[in-house]
Amino acid sequence: MTTRTGDDGNGAMTAEHRAPAAVLAAAVLTGLFTIGFLMEAGITADVLLGQKAGLAHAGAMADRGAATVLLLFLVAAGWSVVGTARLLRGQDVKAVALPLGAVVLIGIPGEIADAIGTASGSSLAIGAGIVAAAGLTLALLLTPAARAWRRTSAPRPPDAPTGF
Helix, strand or coil: CEEEEEECCCCCEEEEEECCHHHHHHHHHHHHHHHHHHHHHHHHHHHHCCCCCCCCCCCHHHHHHHHHHHHHHHHHHHHHHHHHHHHHCCCCCHHHHHHHHHHHHHHHHHHHHHHHCCCCHHHHHHHHHHHHHHHHHHHHHCCHHHHHHHHHHCCCCCCCCCCC
């Protein structure tokens, strides 16, 4: 946690409060997950619109399922963008934790089912890497440095005591 002071050009001193490395790493990983969510949304939209070669349109139920998955990926991407912005401002991390927590909570049983089923080793490794990256991002946000930085960076309400 580093604080630097500097002149704002009008003779007043301003304080610059830098985010710790754990917060910056979590923001980068969340940005990568946002890109992944958007790519998966694009793939799902492509399937939904029947543009994939060799995929037959199975019917209304399949279309509704694909539309739901598309919507979930878009919502996850939006939450990740908002969460990253809030994270870098030192505010709460709930908007980041929700989509990444969903990746972990859905990914772990999915990986177990894939391991029991017929998934290839490379598929298991990719899935495990995605789940591990989401878990790592959440763990970075729980480090003492990240939590202390959020406490000191969070804006205080106007009626909050100044603490003489």
